[in-house]
Amino acid sequence: MDCDRCGGEAVVHAAYSGAHLCGDHLRESVEKRVRRRVRRDDLVSREATPENPQTWVIGLSGGKDSVVLTQVLHETFAEDPRIELVGLTIHEGIEGYRDKSVEACVELADDLGIRHELVSYEEEFGIRMDDVVEDDPENMAACAYCGVFRRDLLSEYAEKLGADLLLTGHNLDDEAQTALMNILEGDVAQIAKHFDASLGPLSEREESEEFVPRAKPLRDVPEKEVALYAHLRDLPAHITECPHASEAYRGEIQQLLYGLEENHPGTRHSIISGYEELAGIAAGEYNSEGGADLRDCAECGSTTTREICRKCSLLESIEAV
Amino acid sequence: MTTVTVSVAGEDDREVELEEIAGGAPPETPTYADLLSAVELSPHEATVLVEGRPVPEDRPVEAERVTVLRLIKGG
Numbered sequence: 001m002d003c004d005r006c007g008g009e010a011v012v013h014a015a016y017s018g019a020h021l022c023g024d025h026l027r028e029s030v031e032k033r034v035r036r037r038v039r040r041d042d043l044v045s046r047e048a049t050p051e052n053p054q055t056w057v058i059g060l061s062g063g064k065d066s067v068v069l070t071q072v073l074h075e076t077f078a079e080d081p082r083i084e085l086v087g088l089t090i091h092e093g094i095e096g097y098r099d100k101s102v103e104a105c106v107e108l109a110d111d112l113g114i115r116h117e118l119v120s121y122e123e124e125f126g127i128r129m130d131d132v133v134e135d136d137p138e139n140m141a142a143c144a145y146c147g148v149f150r151r152d153l154l155s156e157y158a159e160k161l162g163a164d165l166l167l168t169g170h171n172l173d174d175e176a177q178t179a180l181m182n183i184l185e186g187d188v189a190q191i192a193k194h195f196d197a198s199l200g201p202l203s204e205r206e207e208s209e210e211f212v213p214r215a216k217p218l219r220d221v222p223e224k225e226v227a228l229y230a231h232l233r234d235l236p237a238h239i240t241e242c243p244h245a246s247e248a249y250r251g252e253i254q255q256l257l258y259g260l261e262e263n264h265p266g267t268r269h270s271i272i273s274g275y276e277e278l279a280g281i282a283a284g285e286y287n288s289e290g291g292a293d294l295r296d297c298a299e300c301g302s303t304t305t306r307e308i309c310r311k312c313s314l315l316e317s318i319e320a321v
Numbered sequence: 322m323t324t325v326t327v328s329v330a331g332e333d334d335r336e337v338e339l340e341e342i343a344g345g346a347p348p349e350t351p352t353y354a355d356l357l358s359a360v361e362l363s364p365h366e367a368t369v370l371v372e373g374r375p376v377p378e379d380r381p382v383e384a385e386r387v388t389v390l391r392l393i394k395g396g
Contacts, residue, residue: 012375223365
């Protein structure tokens with residue numbers, strides 16, 4: 001089977017478009033989709049100039065998604081004095097696993113010559129995920145604790161690093177799963193929040209002074225193509241599964257989507273395109289009602305809708321063990 | 322019978338009989354997607370490598386030995 005574009009040997013069949021692509025044309029196609037998403041989401045602000053460059057902080061875990069995102073953005077903006085990239089890596093305290101992926105991050109940042117920051121749950125909160133999983137005071141999945149702490153540190157350090165934008169490596173499969181989960185859970189408020197937090201074009205989002213805006217430029221690319229891109233370019237991605245990974249519901253949705261995609265190629269794309277439109281409408285509706293009531297957490301001062309933010313209440317119950 | 326050895330990282334090698342997984346009516350040859358499905362994987366979560374090189378999953382199986390590259394969730 002030959003590449004549709006050059007007749008070379010194909011490495012992938014994208015059933016949703018019918019295309020067969022060789023390694024070089026897959027690479028070109030992935031890069032094109034990321035750059036198109038950067039344009040469509042208006043990520044390069046008009047205020048960005050060589051004199052006033054924008055800082056883009058990338059959540060760099062060392063997994064394939066964030067490594068590919070960092071590589072493509074670096075190649076896109078290396079010669080552009082308006083954008084400065086910074087890699088931000090978070091060590092959750094997972095023995096063996098995260099140590100190796102931190103090495104992948106350091107290697108990539110060195111190769112590309114970009115600034116790299118490393119923060120840990122241990123230094124920031126005095127906890128390690130290995131211990132949290134052991135004690136499990138709230139009787140929750142590991143990812144439920146870890147997600148709260150990770151989001152907190154990503155926002156805090158994006159702010160500290162003077163970020164104009166916080167980017168993460170979510171791919172098409174991740175976003176289609178989240179969209180479907182929010183729909184199936186009937187959580188319209190969450191869908192509206194999703195739009196303002198990271199989905200809509202920057203120019204259409206409700207501006208928030210409290211949070212650095214987020215973006216996901218890899219979200220048009222299926223996970224398999226991201227993995228192939230990393231494999232074909234031999235990028236230093238770390239490829240071991242987290243030993244605590246346990247998102248049961250997401251796993252169920254993922255399997256459901258694989259089946260749907262198999263029988264109806266293009267399902268992930270159509271879920272996302274419809275969901276983004278709906279999310280925009282929901283966001284408009286919620287924002288005209290005045291939006292969420294935000295205040296400062298009584299413990300740490302971070303912005304929250306509660307008296308004490310979720311991170312602080314989780315830390316309290318972990319310390320109580 | 323044509324046997325294909327499928328090796329998935331972290332798992333024991335599996336022997337798959339092509340005649341048992343025929344995708345379409347004979348004499349149609351099963352595809353690499355059929356091979357993945359025989360080891361309970363979707364083509365959206367795995368890539369078949371033949372001599373280290375990724376192959377499109379709609380291609381008919383020609384190799385006698387393949388390696389499967391599985392996606393790893395998250396970072």
